[in-house]
Amino acid sequence: MARFTSGTRAEAVVLAPRQAIWDVLTDPALVAELTPLLRRIDAEGEHWTWHMTGLDVLGVQVSPTFTERMSYRELERIDFTHEPPAGVTERAGVEGWYVLTEVPESEGGGTHLATSLDITLELPLPKLSSPAVTAAMRGVMGQMGERFSRNLLAHLGVGQR
Template identity: 45%
Template sequence: MATFTARDRSSAPLRSPRSEVWAALTDASLIAKITPYVTSIDVEGEKWLWRMGTIPVLGVSVAPRFTEVMEFEPEERIQFRHDPSRPDEMTAVEGTYLLSDRADGGTDVSIDLEIACKLPLPGLARPAVERVMVQVVKHMGVVFSRNLLKHLGEA
């Protein structure tokens, strides 16, 4: 068993006002609906329990389930980190969304996230596994962005 990671950082200028972008990014049901592989997100106070469908990684199929502790600074920042009381979970995600106003009335949005996943694979497989993980995360980001733009009426 080894831990593998993938990181993604991206940003985008949106035409929508910050309040609309914030409303979308803090709606767990919407996030589950517009994010590939995510089947549900259950909210229990400050904790969001994410469930994902099966994702194949080099002959191993994983169906991640992980709990994130969410911290919200209204319309400015969403910080999320893996729930330290859940060491039994094989997947953990840490990250931050930042929102800021644009001069044209729109919103600049950025995200920086890192995913760590324990898999029943040897550490020697790290380069290949992490390459696949990066591709999956990039794909998820592209589809999420497209769906978010559609939800906001920008696509």
């Protein structure tokens, strides 16, 4: 097994109050509903276990399940760190954060939302295939991010700039 990591960063001004966005990002059932390729999230306290659908990474089929410890700074920041339960080996994990900043009405209002995600997968592929694997991972993450963003805006009934 080789480990492959790919990351993505994004930011936008969402034309919704910070509280509305916070309420979505802290609701595991709603996050699962809005996130493509995600079957469900099981939440137990500060730990969320994400169950992805089947993904094809260079001909290798994977259905990752990974547990994240969620940390919150009310209405400002959400951090997530891969933290599987004791004795459990997970072949996928995510490290990242969301930062929400209120945009003053004098600047058009809304919420500046910034995200950072680094995803690691262990796959039965040679490490030499890293450029192709990470490119495939970036493509999937890009599609997921774009669709999540579209779904979030539709759910909130707002646009972005």
